Amino acid sequence: MSYQLDFSPVWDGFPELLWGCVGTIGLALAGMLLATVIGIGGVIMRQSRFASLRYPVIAFVEVIRNTPFLVQIFFIFFALPLVGIRIDPTPTAVLALGINGGAYAIEIIRGGVQSISKGQYEAGLALGLHRSSVFRLIILKPALRAIFPSLTSQFVLLTLTTSIASAISAYELTSVAKRIESDSFRSFEVYFVVTALYLVISGLIMKLLNMFSSRYFDYPVR
Amino acid sequence: MDHGELLFLLKGLQWTVVLSAVGFLFGMAAGLGIALLRTSKFQAVQRITAGYIAVFQGTPLLMQLFVVYYGLALIGLKLDAWLAVAIGFTLHASAYLGEIWRGSIEAVPKGQLEASHALSLGYVSRMKDIVLPQAFRISLPATIGFLVQLIKGTSLASIVGFTELTRAGAIISNQIFRPLLVFGIVALLYFVICWPLSLYGARLESRFVQPAH
């Protein structure tokens, strides 16, 4: 008896899969937001004069970038409750994505910030701007503009990483796919279609980020 | 945690290392082929290869593993779970390394290509002796960076039930009910393998930094 491909359970469950896509995109956007906040905050701390601010950031970045996301999310979900921090699956996923993405964002943004020559900083101060305004307007924005393509790639990766959150039953596409698979036992058919859906989602996110970039960074540069 | 349990974790670590090594080595071989196809002068070949790379870079590794794991059996290859997973990682690596090496092949200064044409070197000799050695050196930081990604990626094999380090950790944590300790040790073990590689890659990168023009 040969294995007959049967996609009908997938088409029957397609509306559910689409909602799963919405969940994935929501997780991804929330994760990106948190990652950006952590990224910028981390860069500020990393540039600080105080070693007590720099070293924790360095340690944070190195640990997060050299351990798997699955282990990180298991740690937050299963281990932290033992010290009293219990977080629901979807918020855990956002937190884990933000932390993971944030570590990479710190390094990427830091690369951009370091590429802005010191002269810019000094010119800003000479114009009478406050140090924080100089950082925000003269350093950060051009730095973000410069590294935005790198950040976009990283954020697309973050979007794909949301599928791992299915391991803690967060609401996103892979969790929905697994449910349809367990009801129909049509594993290959389900995952083949879901893989195609992820292609669409990652393309969408890339488009979204590019649109954001052209709106926000649309100023002339000499 | 007693001796036996730590040993179980180390056995999982052993599988992680084996899976990473196999995926990386065979991925490098296949990736070289992909990179050459991607830089081929035939438009159709270039486009198909670009499509292959885009699929692997635009979909989650977890999905790629599932599709290969369940799909291979359908086309008649009744493989051991670990072999199916290894093939999945190899294909994943081939796409990423192919793209990295395409970039570095194209980064080899054009003068080198022109000189090799002037010396009437054929495609094979041009690639083997001139372009690839230089491209490989240029690509080293990114290649090592990807190796770290691959090692971390092997943790996903746990979701198809393969007992590598992460799954070993989940099993032990379920036996002794100390997830903080167990996942802490698991994270530490990954860190111990990955961090030296990351540092090495970063050091290489700073050595290859091109001065601003």
Next chain:
Amino acid sequence: MKDIRWNRRQALIAGAVALAAPNLVIEKALAVTPDEIKKRGKVIIGIQGDNPPWGFVDSSGKQMGLDADIGTLYGKYLGVPVEFTPLEVANRIPALTSGRVDILFATMAMFPDRAKAVQFSKPYVANVILLIAPKSIEIKTFADMAKLKSIGVARAAAQDTQITKNAPAGVNILRFDGDAASIQALISGQVEALGGNMFYIDKLNAAKPGYWENKVEFQRIYNGACTRLGEKEMNASANAFLDEIKANGELAKIHEKWIKLPLPSFPETIDGVSFVAS
């Protein structure tokens, strides 16, 4: 150097062949009979890897449990060594239908919808699917489950189906990739209650003695061995084997060892599930 270019027609033909090829190869890989297994030299048995006492892997990597002992006896019955493939709950049926394993002794509860995908043998052990919740919450009926904020289950397991069907709306159901993860979710407090079989409570008492207890029962089920639909010889072989170990007392011995209870009586028929391949 020859300049090789494919024209459109050749590319299309090549593509069609590539797509069709898998269908030509599938037929061979899957059909299996006991004779072919004997010729091959080993039987590949799908089993659970983290569900004591049915099937679990100990810290040295050895496959243990009720299903493991029965599987070992099946190997002896066929006269070949056994290779166990530990499977996650959701992987069991796909592993069988895709040909990765020859037969399942994997705590497979006999349900009509599963019987559409695989061929069950006669039942060989009984199980109870129930809800486990803290002693402090009284749950005597399905409606009482509304008191719970969240219930965890192992994806695709019998408890998944039961809780999805019977839990009141408003209760959050979390599905995990395996028994181990769902148990961890309960112990860490990520879910308030857990769907499972009657043996979970032993494991939970090892973590937090006396905190949880078995609550409302969903169903009493029977487990059978699974072979692929249409493979009559495999199904006949499994049934003959089970008859033999029931008759000679081996099954009762294994049952006592792992379940610590005498062998229950098995029904002659189960609604919607046939024991014999037609």
